[in-house]
Amino acid sequence: MIIGGEEIKVLDNMTGEDITPKILGQTFLKVSLGQRNEDFSNFMLTSLIRETGRxxxxxxxxxxxxxxxxxxxxxxxxxxxxxxxxxxxxxxxxxxxxxxxxxxxxxxxxxxxxxxxxxxxxxxxxxxxxxxxxxxxxxxxxxxxxxxxxxxxx
Structure with missing residues:
Protein backbone atom coordinates (compact mmCIF):
# COMPACT_ATOMS: atom_id res chain seq x y z
CA MET A 1 0.00 0.00 0.00
CA ILE A 2 2.75 2.42 0.92
CA ILE A 3 4.75 1.73 -2.22
CA GLY A 4 1.55 2.37 -4.17
CA GLY A 5 1.26 5.84 -2.62
CA GLU A 6 -1.26 5.16 0.14
CA GLU A 7 -0.98 7.00 3.44
CA ILE A 8 -1.52 4.71 6.41
CA LYS A 9 -2.33 5.13 10.07
CA VAL A 10 -1.89 2.30 12.56
CA LEU A 11 -3.69 2.36 15.89
CA ASP A 12 -3.02 0.02 18.80
CA ASN A 13 -6.09 -2.19 19.03
CA MET A 14 -6.19 -2.12 22.85
CA THR A 15 -5.14 1.45 23.71
CA GLY A 16 -6.12 3.35 20.56
CA GLU A 17 -2.63 4.91 20.54
CA ASP A 18 -1.26 5.96 17.14
CA ILE A 19 1.69 3.63 16.58
CA THR A 20 2.21 4.49 12.91
CA PRO A 21 5.81 5.75 13.31
CA LYS A 22 6.83 2.57 15.15
CA ILE A 23 5.26 0.31 12.53
CA LEU A 24 6.71 2.32 9.65
CA GLY A 25 10.15 2.15 11.25
CA GLN A 26 9.91 -1.61 11.67
CA THR A 27 8.64 -2.00 8.11
CA PHE A 28 11.39 0.22 6.74
CA LEU A 29 14.01 -1.80 8.56
CA LYS A 30 12.56 -5.08 7.33
CA VAL A 31 12.37 -3.83 3.73
CA SER A 32 15.86 -2.30 3.73
CA LEU A 33 17.43 -5.39 5.26
CA GLY A 34 15.48 -7.53 2.82
CA GLN A 35 17.48 -5.90 0.05
CA ARG A 36 20.47 -7.88 1.36
CA ASN A 37 22.79 -4.94 0.94
CA GLU A 38 23.86 -4.52 4.53
CA ASP A 39 26.40 -1.81 3.74
CA PHE A 40 23.71 0.31 2.10
CA SER A 41 21.20 -0.38 4.89
CA ASN A 42 23.74 0.52 7.58
CA PHE A 43 24.79 3.68 5.75
CA MET A 44 21.22 4.80 5.14
CA LEU A 45 19.99 4.12 8.66
CA THR A 46 22.98 5.70 10.43
CA SER A 47 22.76 8.70 8.13
CA LEU A 48 19.06 9.16 8.90
CA ILE A 49 19.72 8.85 12.64
CA ARG A 50 22.52 11.43 12.47
CA GLU A 51 20.50 13.86 10.38
CA THR A 52 17.36 13.48 12.46
CA GLY A 53 19.31 14.45 15.55
CA ARG A 54 20.49 17.69 13.97
Missing amino acids: DISGLFERLVLGGIGANYLTRDRLEKIITSMVDLGELKEVDFSNYREDLLRKMASRASEKKEQIQKDLEKFSQSLQEKDTSTLGDLSEKLKEVAEKLKEN
Whole structure:
Protein backbone atom coordinates (compact mmCIF):
# COMPACT_ATOMS: atom_id res chain seq x y z
CA MET A 1 0.00 0.00 0.00
CA ILE A 2 2.75 2.42 0.92
CA ILE A 3 4.75 1.73 -2.22
CA GLY A 4 1.55 2.37 -4.17
CA GLY A 5 1.26 5.84 -2.62
CA GLU A 6 -1.26 5.16 0.14
CA GLU A 7 -0.98 7.00 3.44
CA ILE A 8 -1.52 4.71 6.41
CA LYS A 9 -2.33 5.13 10.07
CA VAL A 10 -1.89 2.30 12.56
CA LEU A 11 -3.69 2.36 15.89
CA ASP A 12 -3.02 0.02 18.80
CA ASN A 13 -6.09 -2.19 19.03
CA MET A 14 -6.19 -2.12 22.85
CA THR A 15 -5.14 1.45 23.71
CA GLY A 16 -6.12 3.35 20.56
CA GLU A 17 -2.63 4.91 20.54
CA ASP A 18 -1.26 5.96 17.14
CA ILE A 19 1.69 3.63 16.58
CA THR A 20 2.21 4.49 12.91
CA PRO A 21 5.81 5.75 13.31
CA LYS A 22 6.83 2.57 15.15
CA ILE A 23 5.26 0.31 12.53
CA LEU A 24 6.71 2.32 9.65
CA GLY A 25 10.15 2.15 11.25
CA GLN A 26 9.91 -1.61 11.67
CA THR A 27 8.64 -2.00 8.11
CA PHE A 28 11.39 0.22 6.74
CA LEU A 29 14.01 -1.80 8.56
CA LYS A 30 12.56 -5.08 7.33
CA VAL A 31 12.37 -3.83 3.73
CA SER A 32 15.86 -2.30 3.73
CA LEU A 33 17.43 -5.39 5.26
CA GLY A 34 15.48 -7.53 2.82
CA GLN A 35 17.48 -5.90 0.05
CA ARG A 36 20.47 -7.88 1.36
CA ASN A 37 22.79 -4.94 0.94
CA GLU A 38 23.86 -4.52 4.53
CA ASP A 39 26.40 -1.81 3.74
CA PHE A 40 23.71 0.31 2.10
CA SER A 41 21.20 -0.38 4.89
CA ASN A 42 23.74 0.52 7.58
CA PHE A 43 24.79 3.68 5.75
CA MET A 44 21.22 4.80 5.14
CA LEU A 45 19.99 4.12 8.66
CA THR A 46 22.98 5.70 10.43
CA SER A 47 22.76 8.70 8.13
CA LEU A 48 19.06 9.16 8.90
CA ILE A 49 19.72 8.85 12.64
CA ARG A 50 22.52 11.43 12.47
CA GLU A 51 20.50 13.86 10.38
CA THR A 52 17.36 13.48 12.46
CA GLY A 53 19.31 14.45 15.55
CA ARG A 54 20.49 17.69 13.97
CA ASP A 55 18.20 19.68 11.71
CA ILE A 56 14.81 18.23 10.82
CA SER A 57 13.81 21.16 8.61
CA GLY A 58 17.04 20.86 6.62
CA LEU A 59 16.66 17.09 6.29
CA PHE A 60 13.06 17.44 5.17
CA GLU A 61 14.03 20.00 2.53
CA ARG A 62 16.86 17.83 1.21
CA LEU A 63 14.60 14.77 1.03
CA VAL A 64 11.82 16.56 -0.83
CA LEU A 65 14.13 18.43 -3.19
CA GLY A 66 16.00 15.20 -3.82
CA GLY A 67 12.72 13.71 -4.97
CA ILE A 68 12.15 11.41 -2.01
CA GLY A 69 8.43 11.43 -1.34
CA ALA A 70 7.83 14.60 -3.33
CA ASN A 71 5.25 12.94 -5.57
CA TYR A 72 3.08 12.19 -2.52
CA LEU A 73 3.49 15.52 -0.74
CA THR A 74 0.26 17.48 -0.88
CA ARG A 75 0.00 21.08 0.23
CA ASP A 76 -2.02 19.99 3.29
CA ARG A 77 0.57 17.38 4.21
CA LEU A 78 3.35 19.96 3.82
CA GLU A 79 1.47 22.36 6.12
CA LYS A 80 1.03 19.64 8.76
CA ILE A 81 4.71 18.67 8.65
CA ILE A 82 5.93 22.25 8.94
CA THR A 83 3.40 22.99 11.70
CA SER A 84 4.71 19.95 13.59
CA MET A 85 8.26 21.26 13.21
CA VAL A 86 7.16 24.53 14.80
CA ASP A 87 5.19 22.77 17.56
CA LEU A 88 8.20 20.61 18.43
CA GLY A 89 10.60 23.56 18.41
CA GLU A 90 12.48 22.33 15.35
CA LEU A 91 11.54 25.46 13.40
CA LYS A 92 10.84 28.94 14.73
CA GLU A 93 7.28 30.15 14.24
CA VAL A 94 8.54 33.36 12.64
CA ASP A 95 10.30 31.23 10.01
CA PHE A 96 7.21 29.17 9.14
CA SER A 97 6.01 31.18 6.13
CA ASN A 98 9.46 31.82 4.71
CA TYR A 99 10.42 28.14 5.05
CA ARG A 100 7.19 26.98 3.38
CA GLU A 101 7.36 29.48 0.51
CA ASP A 102 11.06 28.85 -0.07
CA LEU A 103 10.48 25.10 -0.18
CA LEU A 104 7.52 25.46 -2.56
CA ARG A 105 9.55 27.76 -4.82
CA LYS A 106 12.46 25.30 -4.90
CA MET A 107 10.10 22.40 -5.62
CA ALA A 108 8.52 24.34 -8.50
CA SER A 109 11.96 25.16 -9.86
CA ARG A 110 12.99 21.48 -9.74
CA ALA A 111 9.77 20.46 -11.47
CA SER A 112 10.41 23.06 -14.17
CA GLU A 113 13.97 21.79 -14.67
CA LYS A 114 12.68 18.22 -15.01
CA LYS A 115 10.05 19.35 -17.49
CA GLU A 116 12.67 21.13 -19.60
CA GLN A 117 14.89 18.02 -19.55
CA ILE A 118 11.99 15.84 -20.64
CA GLN A 119 11.22 18.24 -23.48
CA LYS A 120 14.86 18.13 -24.60
CA ASP A 121 14.84 14.33 -24.44
CA LEU A 122 11.65 14.21 -26.50
CA GLU A 123 13.20 16.53 -29.10
CA LYS A 124 16.28 14.30 -29.30
CA PHE A 125 14.03 11.29 -29.62
CA SER A 126 12.05 12.93 -32.40
CA GLN A 127 15.24 13.88 -34.25
CA SER A 128 16.62 10.39 -33.94
CA LEU A 129 13.39 9.01 -35.42
CA GLN A 130 13.68 11.34 -38.38
CA GLU A 131 17.33 10.42 -38.92
CA LYS A 132 16.75 6.70 -38.69
CA ASP A 133 13.95 5.68 -41.00
CA THR A 134 15.13 2.13 -40.62
CA SER A 135 14.87 1.97 -36.85
CA THR A 136 13.49 -1.31 -35.64
CA LEU A 137 10.40 -1.74 -33.53
CA GLY A 138 12.59 -2.96 -30.66
CA ASP A 139 14.69 0.22 -30.68
CA LEU A 140 11.55 2.34 -30.74
CA SER A 141 10.07 0.39 -27.87
CA GLU A 142 13.19 0.91 -25.73
CA LYS A 143 13.25 4.64 -26.40
CA LEU A 144 9.57 4.95 -25.52
CA LYS A 145 10.25 3.12 -22.26
CA GLU A 146 13.02 5.60 -21.43
CA VAL A 147 10.72 8.57 -22.08
CA ALA A 148 7.94 6.94 -20.04
CA GLU A 149 10.34 6.44 -17.11
CA LYS A 150 11.42 10.08 -17.20
CA LEU A 151 7.78 11.17 -17.29
CA LYS A 152 7.04 8.99 -14.26
CA GLU A 153 9.88 10.67 -12.35
CA ASN A 154 8.28 14.06 -12.94
